[in-house]
Amino acid sequence: MMHRVAVTGIGIVSCLGLDLDTVQESLKQGKSGIQVVKEREELGFFSPLSGVITDFDYAGCGLTRRQKKTMPNFTIQAYSAVTQALQTAGLTAEDIQNSRTGLIFGNDSTARAQVEQAAITEQDASTSGISSGYCFKAMTSTITLNLNVLLGVRGASWSISSACSSGGHAIGQAADLIALGRQDRVICGGAQEINWQSLCSFDALEAFSRRIDAPEKASRPFDAGRDGLVPSGGAAAVILERYDLAVERGATILGELEAYGFSSDGSDLCRPNGEGLQSAMEDALERAQLQPSDIDLVSAHATSTPVGDKAEAFAISNLFGDQGVNVTALKSMTGHELWMSGASQVVYTILQAQGGFTARTINFETSDEMSEKLRLVVESNTTAPGRVMLNSAGFGGTNACLILNTRGE
Amino acid sequence: MTLATMTKEEIIAITNKAISDEFEFELEDMVPTAHLYEDLGLDSLDAVDLVLVLEKAFGVKLRNQPEVKEVRTLEDIYQLIMQLQQTAE
Numbered sequence: 001m002m003h004r005v006a007v008t009g010i011g012i013v014s015c016l017g018l019d020l021d022t023v024q025e026s027l028k029q030g031k032s033g034i035q036v037v038k039e040r041e042e043l044g045f046f047s048p049l050s051g052v053i054t055d056f057d058y059a060g061c062g063l064t065r066r067q068k069k070t071m072p073n074f075t076i077q078a079y080s081a082v083t084q085a086l087q088t089a090g091l092t093a094e095d096i097q098n099s100r101t102g103l104i105f106g107n108d109s110t111a112r113a114q115v116e117q118a119a120i121t122e123q124d125a126s127t128s129g130i131s132s133g134y135c136f137k138a139m140t141s142t143i144t145l146n147l148n149v150l151l152g153v154r155g156a157s158w159s160i161s162s163a164c165s166s167g168g169h170a171i172g173q174a175a176d177l178i179a180l181g182r183q184d185r186v187i188c189g190g191a192q193e194i195n196w197q198s199l200c201s202f203d204a205l206e207a208f209s210r211r212i213d214a215p216e217k218a219s220r221p222f223d224a225g226r227d228g229l230v231p232s233g234g235a236a237a238v239i240l241e242r243y244d245l246a247v248e249r250g251a252t253i254l255g256e257l258e259a260y261g262f263s264s265d266g267s268d269l270c271r272p273n274g275e276g277l278q279s280a281m282e283d284a285l286e287r288a289q290l291q292p293s294d295i296d297l298v299s300a301h302a303t304s305t306p307v308g309d310k311a312e313a314f315a316i317s318n319l320f321g322d323q324g325v326n327v328t329a330l331k332s333m334t335g336h337e338l339w340m341s342g343a344s345q346v347v348y349t350i351l352q353a354q355g356g357f358t359a360r361t362i363n364f365e366t367s368d369e370m371s372e373k374l375r376l377v378v379e380s381n382t383t384a385p386g387r388v389m390l391n392s393a394g395f396g397g398t399n400a401c402l403i404l405n406t407r408g409e
Numbered sequence: 410m411t412l413a414t415m416t417k418e419e420i421i422a423i424t425n426k427a428i429s430d431e432f433e434f435e436l437e438d439m440v441p442t443a444h445l446y447e448d449l450g451l452d453s454l455d456a457v458d459l460v461l462v463l464e465k466a467f468g469v470k471l472r473n474q475p476e477v478k479e480v481r482t483l484e485d486i487y488q489l490i491m492q493l494q495q496t497a498e
Contacts, residue, residue: 132454
């Protein structure tokens with residue numbers, strides 16, 4: 001028997017805000033979180049544009065200095081997001097400290113810690129100057145290994161690395177574990193470091209927008225004038241629970257995760273073919289036993305790259321027909337939150353549902369031959385997102401598609 | 410101030426401050442008989458950082474000193490540093 005999966009908690013630390021209310025307001029207002037980072041200009045980056053998280057309170061986040069010693073900044077942000085999510089879900093420490101509760105996060109790098117530990121070793125010609133925290137900060141699973149100890153969960157505990165679909169696959173796999181009856185609840189999400197060390201090689205590919213004179217207009221998914229993505233990050237957390245158990249304990253159901261589809265392109269490292277993403281979308285529909293017409297909104301992966309957006313517009317229009325479904329591209333405001341993005345859009349979608357609006361795609365001015373096939377949400381509105389298909393795709397051609405029903409049926 | 414010219418009181422004060430700063434202990438808990446593992450709750454990872462902060466505080470190399478492995482109390486640390494002081498002289 002497959003179990004239904006409820007979303008009962010959400011948490012977020014992003015360039016749109018450090019708490020749910022602020023982020024919801026930013027989404028509603030169509031506010032951009034993109035700025036120019038001077039340090040990257042000085043380091044000779046082709047593009048210094050970035051999502052920026054300001055005033056995050058590392059000292060006041062509820063962790064001791066000893067606890068933070070093994071945690072890079074994005075892991076501390078993940079802890080903050082999880083704390084918000086548990087609070088939203090009304091779950092106490094006692095509720096989650098058991099083998100029926102798991103922890104799965106998407107993450108695919110922890111570059112700064114690795115750079116720093118290597119520099120200490122080279123400088124001293126010895127490893128004796130490396131403090132104990134680095135070993136745990138420098139592992140890709142740093143989020144789940146740290147949070148597992150802090151939270152005391154005793155079920156699943158691992159990280160998923162699949163480039164920019166890491167967060168999407170993490171939430172999808174968490175949902176599957178619940179659907180299969182292997183876990184009753186999973187704390188899941190994604191996080192992404194924002195620092196030059198993690199982004200320099202990506203910048204070298206010249207994949208980032210150069211629209212430096214107007215940072216807030218730089219990320220423009222599906223617009224004919226798009227010229228690359230804007231890197232961003234932070235942390236997003238989602239609490240998934242077995243639907244019947246969530247109802248039984250009186251939890252507020254924020255949405256139902258109806259399906260997780262996946263696929264891979266099997267063709268190119270960084271040029272998605274669109275067919276793979278379409279397969280993931282079809283897989284999700286089939287698993288949920290839904291038709292394209294049952295979907296109210298597609299929350300597109302759409303990172304503002306010329307090639308990627310074209311492939312996704314191809315996939316969406318193939319599946320839904322020309323102008324066949326509402327589409328929005330949240331990265332127009334957030335930039336591309338990379339490993340975190342597949343998870344953050346779940347949080348952003350729930351916030352839209354709670355606020356009774358669909359976040360619009362900002363910076364969309366002119367369509368091209370593919371995006372003209374899309375019915376993009378570009379105006380402020382009071383249309384709740386309803387049943388949403390959420391796409392994410394990563395380098396190497398790995399695709400995830402979630403179907404999230406926020407209708408409250 | 411170098412290790413060679415420090416008094417015992419100065420060594421104790423610097424040791425206590427370095428350790429309490431690193432591990433967020435209260436200075437009043439820094440008594441000579443305090444056992445690093447049983448009283449102060451340090452673990453094997455903390456031991457790595459303990460050596461690092463002492464090396465930094467006194468400008469000495471401790472990692473390869475065999476006596477480091479025998480350290481159990483704060484007093485053991487003071488004695489070890491004083492022993493190194495004599496070598497430095």
